[in-house]
Amino acid sequence: MKKTLRLILCFTLLILTLCACGKKEEEKPEYVRPDVFEGYDETTIVLKADGSILEIAIEDYNSAGIDYSDIKQYIEGQIDSANSASGTNNISLAGFADEAGVVRVAIEYTDINSYNSFNGLDNILSAYDKEACDEIARENIPVVEEVPVPAETIDWESLSDEELAEAGYTREDVENGALEQNMTEAASATDASSVVATFTDAASGEEKESSDIDPKYMMFITEQDTTVKFEDGNVLYYNGFASSGRKDDEVICSGEGKAVIVFEFNYAY
Numbered sequence: 001m002k003k004t005l006r007l008i009l010c011f012t013l014l015i016l017t018l019c020a021c022g023k024k025e026e027e028k029p030e031y032v033r034p035d036v037f038e039g040y041d042e043t044t045i046v047l048k049a050d051g052s053i054l055e056i057a058i059e060d061y062n063s064a065g066i067d068y069s070d071i072k073q074y075i076e077g078q079i080d081s082a083n084s085a086s087g088t089n090n091i092s093l094a095g096f097a098d099e100a101g102v103v104r105v106a107i108e109y110t111d112i113n114s115y116n117s118f119n120g121l122d123n124i125l126s127a128y129d130k131e132a133c134d135e136i137a138r139e140n141i142p143v144v145e146e147v148p149v150p151a152e153t154i155d156w157e158s159l160s161d162e163e164l165a166e167a168g169y170t171r172e173d174v175e176n177g178a179l180e181q182n183m184t185e186a187a188s189a190t191d192a193s194s195v196v197a198t199f200t201d202a203a204s205g206e207e208k209e210s211s212d213i214d215p216k217y218m219m220f221i222t223e224q225d226t227t228v229k230f231e232d233g234n235v236l237y238y239n240g241f242a243s244s245g246r247k248d249d250e251v252i253c254s255g256e257g258k259a260v261i262v263f264e265f266n267y268a269y
Contacts, residue, residue: 088110094106
C-alpha cells in the first residue's frame, strides 16, 4: 500500500513539473511615459500639491523669423547653469517637442523659489494673507488729479471760529489756505486706508471682500500673462486681474497687474 501511494505521489509531481515547463512566462507590457503636453495648447503654469511647479511653454516660430534650431540645447544649458549655481538639481527639462515650427517646452521645478529664480520673477505662493491682498488693492487706486477749489468760491466768513475749532482749524488756517490743503490730504489718506481687496467667488460669481475669505486657504500672486492650473486643486476666488479658465482648476491672468488667486489642494490622506 505504501509503495502504491509513493508511486502516485511521484507521478503527480512529474505531471506538475511538465505543466510548469510548458507554461510560458507572461510578457510585461512596455512602459509608455505619459505625454507631458497632453491637454495643454497654451502656455500654462501648473502648481502641484507637493509644492513643485510644471511650466508648459508653447511658442509658434513659423512667423517669427527666428532660428530656433539650437533652442533645446540652449534651454538645457540654462538649466544646467542654474542648477550648478544653486548646487541643486531643482530644475529639469521634462519634455521638448518641435511640431512644424510650434515648439513645446516643459520644465519642472521643485519649488516656487527655483521657478522665480530661473525666470527672474517674484511670484508668491503662500497661505492666504488678507493684509497683503489689501495692500495690492491700494496700489491700484486710480490716481485722480486734484483740482483746488478757487478761494473766491468759498464763503470763508460764514464759518465761525467755533465751527473751525470743532473741525481742528483756526481762522489763521483759513486765511493762509491751510484749511483747503489739509482737507485734501485728509480725504486722500482716508480713501487709501479704507480700500480693501475684492474677489470674485469662482463658484457663485459673487463679489467678496478680503475679510470674507478663510485664512486656511492658499494664495498665488503673479503679474504674468499666463494660464495657471492647480493640479488636484480647486480655485476659490480671484481678483480683477484674473478670470475663470476653461476648466474649474484653471485661472487666466491678464498680466496687467498683480493677479491674486485663492485656492485649495485636495490632499489625499
